[in-house]
Amino acid sequence: MNQEQTNITTGKQIRHLRTQLGMTQEELAGELNVTRQALSNWERDVNEPDLNMLKKICFLFGVNMDDFAKDNKIIKSSDRVKDHGEVFTPKRIVNLMLNQPEILAKINDLTATFFEPSAGEGAFLVELLKRKLKVAMEQSSSAKLFNTKSLLALSTLYGIELLEDNVEILVMNMITTFNVEYSRIISTRFDSKINQHVLDSAKVIIQANMVQGNTLKKTTTDGSPIIFSEWKSKPGNKVQRTEYTFESIINQGGPTGTVQGATEEMDLFADTSYFDDSKKEESKMRQYTLCSWTSIYKQEIA
Incomplete structure (x- = not known):
């Protein structure tokens, strides 16, 4: 697996799903009943949500757990998101x-x-x-x-x-x-x-x-x-x-x-009338x- 693929983390997935729906960290944290700092830590990959919280996040965004796998289809790489704003929409x-x-x-x-x-x-x-x-x-x-x-x-x-x-x-x-x-x-x-x-x-x-x-x-x-x-x-x-x-x-x-x-x-x-401008336009x-x-x-x- 190349480096570009390993850069696609759970935290990046959560952040891109949140921003795609126009939610702030405070709004999403409120929906999940966690602090904004906890959500920020997830998005920055300081740590990861536990399995039950990940299921809750998936339910909220309407995505499958598989969407958070490393071969996901939400984003291809962080560089493509940064350069082109490329984010794929879950099914x-x-x-x-x-x-x-x-x-x-x-x-x-x-x-x-x-x-x-x-x-x-x-x-x-x-x-x-x-x-x-x-x-x-x-x-x-x-x-x-x-x-x-x-x-x-x-x-x-x-x-x-x-x-x-x-x-x-x-x-x-x-x-x-x-x-x-x-x-x-x-x-x-x-x-x-x-x-x-x-x-x-x-x-x-x-x-x-x-x-x-x-x-x-x-x-x-x-x-x-x-x-x-x-x-x-x-x-x-x-x-x-x-x-x-x-x-x-x-x-x-x-x-x-x-x-x-x-x-x-x-x-x-x-x-030679073929080369007349009016003829050419016609x-x-x-x-x-x-x-x-x-x-x-x-x-x-x-």
Whole structure:
């Protein structure tokens, strides 16, 4: 075990859980019926709470005893907390927050979007995906309809994460969760075969909706604008994908009018009017073609 991992102590866990909930030492000490000095000693690792007190702390914060193990998922290292404010949310707190009535109402609306500005490894987004897929299942009368609704549910989940390693795990967790849940539902609920086009399209959606960048600056790591795709449902189980910068979404602006990363072929024998500024501007206006939800993976451009 490296030194960075051994720096994750019980005291640090207690302190980060307390500050995450906005509690002072006096407030938490009062809840635990101990002195502020006793709590301070725990947080500074002068000594540790006994087992009964640790159970009480876990109950108060809604976490498992396992969350205080050295391989916990609350923090990765004290340096990352210091440099980036990185603190992961325990699963019980995630569920507690998602069980709020106003959140449940949005989960039950497959078109309602969720945005996680500091996505981490996907604690909230993964749980949201599971819940939305369950709603998609309940609203589907056939495997074909579930194929569409599962992708619609997925398309409403967006996240930004600053740290590269977290983004990689976030994307992997979302893809794995979708594949597992979709495969389970399609086979057990609808007694149907897995549609590979659904899995491939889901991967495209996830890679477009989970972005590495700085939420406050609205830029990626290289300073470019963060770009998200809107997946707008159209009649006939069709979808129109349109790209927007994150800033334009916040300011309720229009789409980019382009396709990120797309290059345009130029006819070397075209007349010289191609190089006219107005022609060049016109040529830049490109968009994804209207397609079925299960054909998103093709990423065809008009």
